[in-house]
Amino acid sequence: MKLDRKEILKALETITVPGEGKNMVESGAIANVLTFGDEVVIELVLHAPALHIRKRAEEDIKKTILELVSPDAKIKINVKVEAHQSTQNEEIKGNSIPGIKNIVAVASGKGGVGKSTITANLAVTLSKMGFSIGILDADIYGPSMPIMFDVESAKPLSVEVDGKSKMKPIESYDIKILSIGFFTSPSQAVMWRGPMAAKALNQMIFDADWGELDFLLIDLPPGTGDIHLSIVQALPITGVVVVSTPQAVALADAKKGVSMFMSEAINVPVLGIIENMAYFTPEELPENKYYIFGKEGAKNLAEDLQVPFLGEVPIVQSIREAGDFGRPAAMQTGSVIETVFENITRNVVQEVVNRNKNLPTTEAVKITTMAGCSSVKK
Numbered sequence: 001m002k003l004d005r006k007e008i009l010k011a012l013e014t015i016t017v018p019g020e021g022k023n024m025v026e027s028g029a030i031a032n033v034l035t036f037g038d039e040v041v042i043e044l045v046l047h048a049p050a051l052h053i054r055k056r057a058e059e060d061i062k063k064t065i066l067e068l069v070s071p072d073a074k075i076k077i078n079v080k081v082e083a084h085q086s087t088q089n090e091e092i093k094g095n096s097i098p099g100i101k102n103i104v105a106v107a108s109g110k111g112g113v114g115k116s117t118i119t120a121n122l123a124v125t126l127s128k129m130g131f132s133i134g135i136l137d138a139d140i141y142g143p144s145m146p147i148m149f150d151v152e153s154a155k156p157l158s159v160e161v162d163g164k165s166k167m168k169p170i171e172s173y174d175i176k177i178l179s180i181g182f183f184t185s186p187s188q189a190v191m192w193r194g195p196m197a198a199k200a201l202n203q204m205i206f207d208a209d210w211g212e213l214d215f216l217l218i219d220l221p222p223g224t225g226d227i228h229l230s231i232v233q234a235l236p237i238t239g240v241v242v243v244s245t246p247q248a249v250a251l252a253d254a255k256k257g258v259s260m261f262m263s264e265a266i267n268v269p270v271l272g273i274i275e276n277m278a279y280f281t282p283e284e285l286p287e288n289k290y291y292i293f294g295k296e297g298a299k300n301l302a303e304d305l306q307v308p309f310l311g312e313v314p315i316v317q318s319i320r321e322a323g324d325f326g327r328p329a330a331m332q333t334g335s336v337i338e339t340v341f342e343n344i345t346r347n348v349v350q351e352v353v354n355r356n357k358n359l360p361t362t363e364a365v366k367i368t369t370m371a372g373c374s375s376v377k378k
Contacts, residue, residue, distance in 0.1 A: 003035040003073060005130025011068040015060045017046065017053070029057070031080070032101075032214075034349060035129065039074045040065065043353075046081050054079055078357075097205070099212045100134070102238040102352055104271065105231065107261070109253025111222035114276040115243045116144035117323050118313070119219040121330040121337075122241075125345040127174050128330075131214035134169060136204060137179030138231060139221040140197045146181040149173065150326020156182055159209055166209040173331065176213070178204045198230040205234055215352075223253075232266055239271035239355050241310065241348060246275055246297030254298070258305055269359055271351040272308035273298050274344060280315040289314075308351055311344035313337075 012030055013023045024030050024044075032043035042061055046054060058077050065073050097103075106122070108115040119135065127133045137145040146152045149172035156167045156178065169176035180200055210216065218237075221227050231237070240261050244254035254273065261268040275298030279289040292315065302309035313319070316337055322329035330341040 001038045001070065001072060003038060003040050003070060005033050005035050007069055008033050008035070008040060008065060009130075011064050012061065014068070015064050017057055024057075024061075032353070033130075034353065036346060038070070038072055039076070041353075042075065042077045044077055044079045046079060054081075097210060097216070097235070100210060100216050101214050102356075103216045103218065103235055104348070104352065105218040105220050105237050105240040105268070106243060107220045107228070107240050107257050108222050108243045108250075109255070109257035110244070110250045111142075113222075113243055113245045113250050113254075114313070115222070116148065116219050117319060117328075118241075118243050118274055118276060119217055120145065120148045120323065120328040121319075121341045122345055122348065123175050123217055124173055124328045125330045125338075125341045126215055126349070129345065129349075132212060133174070134176040134210050134213045134216045135178075136201075136216060136218045137177065137181065138201055138218050138227055140180050140200065140227060141221060143179045143181035144323075145177050145179045145219065146170075148323045148326060148328060149175065149177055151177065152181070152326075154182060156208075161209050165207075167204070167207055168209050172326075173328075176210060178208055180204070197227060201227065201230055202234055223257075228260065232268060236361060237268045238352060239269040241271050242273045243276055244273060244298045244301065245277045246291065246294035248294065248297065250293075251297050251301050255301060255305070258307065262305075269355050270305075270307045271348060271355065272310035273302040273305075274310045275299060275312040277315050278312035308347070310347045310351070311340070313340055313344070 009025055009030070012033075013025045016023050017027060017029045029045055030042065031045045032041075034041040034043075044057060044061070046057060058079070061077060062075050065075055106115055106119040116137075116139065123133050123135050135145055137143045146154070151170050151172050154170040156170055158165050159168045160166070167178065169178045170182060171177070218231060220231065242254055242257050242261075244250045258270055258273070260266060261270050275296070277293055278298075279291050279295075281289055299309045299312070316329070318332065318335070319329040319337060322332070329335070329337045332338055
């Protein structure tokens with residue numbers, strides 16, 4: 001049995017926190033809902049520390065899910081008590097975007113390791129799990145998302161939000177997408193210096209009507225350059241996922257990428273490493289695995305760097321074909337690839353939960369320039 005996150009949220013809309021008027025979802029008391037098969041984890045935020053209110057809320061949640069969703073559901077509730085804050089004193093920390101709960105960057109030290117493919121398939125898998133998802137294609141010089149989501153010819157429209165003109169992201173498979181590829185010809189090279197690229201990114205981030213998102217995935221360009229600094233300067237990144245193939249030359253660059261994000265100056269949590277193109281299994285020999293680029297290189301790197309290993313993706317022809325046709329492979333119901341990405345995505349979600357529970361909110365990095373030298377500080 002597989003629990004449906006949207007069905008659970010709908011059920012929780014029928015109950016309120018004792019002493020509050022709005023239902024649990026509308027009031028924000030339900031901070032998150034995670035489903036893993038027949039298990040559901042509820043992140044509950046209460047503003048009243050009284051024990052009887054906490055117990056009543058927990059009992060109401062369990063009873064409602066068992067009655068309205070499934071009598072066999074295994075329910076875990078994590079409770080956090082926060083004091084009410086005055087609306088007048090509320091501030092947006094750093095340059096965070098209202099309505100976006102988690103910002104996860106997907107990075108690679110080296111080009112050609114399948115970072116954009118991983119981003120696209122993580123996005124559709126998260127969406128299938130019931131999360132609201134957006135993708136910012138920050139690979140200014142090689143945008144891939146318009147092709148991978150079959151929206152090459154789409155152009156974002158302008159909408160008015162609170163009296164301001166905003167870009168409306170393109171939607172495909174229930175995922176909101178913005179990419180520089182929507183504003184250039186497919187055959188046109190983007191020949192911009194760093195400041196122009198950074199300005200374009202800032203417009204796509206802050207001049208867009210993203211709405212309410214559980215996750216905004218940022219598809220970073222390869223390497224550790226200007227765009228990366230612009231992103232961590234512009235946004236408080238929840239965490240970063242690093243993609244690598246098992247070969248030594250890719251691992252060396254992936255190590256540099258992890259080092260950059262974990263450095264004292266940047267200090268963005270690394271959620272883990274994904275190994276792409278891990279092995280090849282021929283269709284006619286399903287029991288065989290051929291380690292074309294080396295065996296478990298990214299897994300070993302994760303152990304060496306003491307960061308989580310999120311999983312491995314095999315070399316499968318349908319992944320490439322699906323990306324080229326604009327329908328990410330993880331959408332193929334019942335396929336091996338769907339299962340692979342479900343496992344990896346669960347690991348990513350769990351690491352985000354762990355990170356949010358154990359670490360303070362990431363701050364946007366402040367970059368200053370003095371006498372021609374750049375310094376990076378928090």
